[in-house]
Amino acid sequence: MTTMNTSRSQRGIALTIWTCLASVLLPLLCSGQVSERLTPAEIAERAASSVVVLLNIDETGRQASLGSGFIVAPSVIMTNYHVIRGASQVRVKLGEAEAIFAKGVIAYSPQQDVAVIAASTPENIVPLPLADSSLVRVGDHVVSMGAPLGLERTLSDGLVSGIRAFDGVRRFQISAPISHGSSGGPIFNDYGQVIGLAVSIMEKGELLNFAVPTKEAVEALHAVGLMSFSDVLSETLVESRYTDMITVPAGRRVPFTIRVPQQGGTLSGSFAVAGGAGNDVVVSVIGPGQQLVLQPTLAKVTGTLKLHLAGGVYSLIFDNTRSIVSAKSINPNLTLRYYR
Helix, strand or coil: CCCCCCCHHHHHHHHHHHHHHHCCCCCECCCCCCCCCCCHHHHHHHHHHHEEEEEEECCCCCEEEEEEEEEEECCEEEECHHHHCCCCEEEEECCCCCCEECCEEEEEECCCCEEEEECCCCCCCCCCCEECHHHCCCCCEEEEEECHHHCCCEEEEEEEEEEEEECCEEEEEECCCCCCCCCCCEEECCCCCEEEEEEEECCCCCCCEEEEEHHHHHHHCCEEEEECHHHHHHHHEEEEEECCCEEECCCCEEEEEEEECCCCEEEEEEEEEECCCCCEEEEEEECHHHCEEEEEEEEECEEEEEEEECCEEEEEEEECCCCCCCCEEEEEEEEEEEEC
16 A cells, blocks of 8 residues: 655645635635525536545455545535545546546544545536535425436435434434435535535435534544545554454354444454364354355364455354364454444
8 A cells, every 4th residue: 555645735735725614614614605596406507517426446446335525615525434434545526527536635524424535626616615504404405416326416305304313423314315325415405505415324214314414514524634545544444353262162153243333344364273183163154134144164273264244243153063072262363454
């Protein structure tokens, strides 16, 4: 992984832009007041050129996910933090133009799930105005724009269905349809001002969608200069190690519980098997909903694992039912790696 060198002038530009965005929360932060109500069609016409698709490229060079974002100042894009989480690079696609690589991260907040990144966007694109979201009421009409499932600049509308708090984090509940890929896209009021960022959905319900209010988003962010994505990876990496010895009695199966956070992670490493004739056990992994993630595999003396796991609770099962006499000792050296 190569760390990007950032010049002092670039850092200065990033901090100057951030001062414009975060110094004061007026009804509009960096744009003039808009007085007339707009139709969804008019909002789409004015805003479409400022809404982007973001492609998350992981450390292997693979496109791990995609999301949405929007231009809030020249060469500055606001999105959800989870859209860029775990990215070694982010590609920015703006309409029909060829995708470009983002320069780095200006600010981010995992708790509020919001980030601001830098990219060379065309000078003629008008940044989207941010509204004071504390003025939003239940029942207000809203318009959403993003790239659900990669379908760029998809427009939908609905209402603010509720204003909720989840673990102390405020969210707008909206009925405007969004989907995977919409994350980070702007949620507009009827004046074409951004009152929030699409952030999540409840898949078991209908039209239970949520947005990060702009006021909370801006207040949660702190400028970090201009960090490379590799520096953000280093700063947000979490590694949980599993090294405690496990004893598996003869004729028994022993499950070892691994809790993977919602964003998923990678479990990798090795383990040694000792005790009794054969020094072997059968290893398997059961995931959420009793899904078989790793088929039962015979491990003799040593074994290795490398599994990419979605969020949930998993059981790593060591099966010693092949032996009716000898207990086995499992000495793991496993690491669960994820980005907060």
